[in-house]
Amino acid sequence: ISERKIYSIICDETRDESGKEQLCFTIRSVDNDFIIYEDVLGIYMIISQSAADITEVILDIICRCNLNIKDCRGQGYDGAPSMAGHISGVAARIQRLCRKAFFVHCNAHSLDLSLQDLTSTSSSISTALNITNDIINFIKDSPKRLNLLDTLTDLNNYTQLKPLCPHRWTVRASSINSLLINYSLVKTALTEIGEEGGHPAPKANALTEQMDKFSTYFGLKLGE
Incomplete structure (x- = not known):
């Protein structure tokens, strides 16, 4: 992923059988031959479904993977207010850090x-x-x-x-x-x-x- 540099993030939060909230985190990238890659990096526990907490988890994952948030070019989430909110949602918070990280409503969810x-x-x-x-x-x-x-x-x-x-x-x-x-x-x-x-x-x-x-x-x- 680091070699391809430019990437987009895809996230979806869900609740497991025990009732704990989890975030599935995926990186989508493309190489010089325009071959698309989607790498599921893992499922991470989140303490709440608030935009602030989810954003913190996303940034922590990106940091741990030695990726630069400035290289993010897209965000794919569902339409929940905490994710897609244009003022204080996750998409808006990430875009304030990287203006080119445009949000796209998940096609499957749509x-x-x-x-x-x-x-x-x-x-x-x-x-x-x-x-x-x-x-x-x-x-x-x-x-x-x-x-x-x-x-x-x-x-x-x-x-x-x-x-x-x-x-x-x-x-x-x-x-x-x-x-x-x-x-x-x-x-x-x-x-x-x-x-x-x-x-x-x-x-x-x-x-x-x-x-x-x-x-x-x-x-x-x-x-x-």
Whole structure:
């Protein structure tokens, strides 16, 4: 990276399973033959999601890698105010140190936002997404219910249910597909849970009723 000198930075913050905030830091650069390189330098713990703290972490990483902030020519983040804010966001803070470090809203994030806006206009898809989230959370929140799925089918034919990600559409599609593949299996499991009675029964019966509707399956196929 130091040999190529000019670079851009790509960052995204996320929360791990333990609830700790982390920052994924990537350097994008190009050599004299116009070959593009993207090097993920690591995932770093951040104490908060404030612009000041994230900027401090970014500058520390750049310093440790013996890079000069003045050689930065681009910044790629999501559209969160702490990152993209034009006054006190990370992008603005970095650009005050290097005027040529222009900010570009992450294309993948922009696409996700566009798809979310698009699907919000379709009641069929919106309803299907909500039902998908309810069903998968209901199943995965209980080891007993997960074990029930295992006992109802050969494990080789069972595709694990994937949680519905609220931000990334590609992950949402995987979640929808996992439910569609296991549609009959999940419906059978919910029916058995409802027949057993007890506290989960009303919820299971309500979800089974939703899965019986054509509009639910149709919405899932639209969002697939």
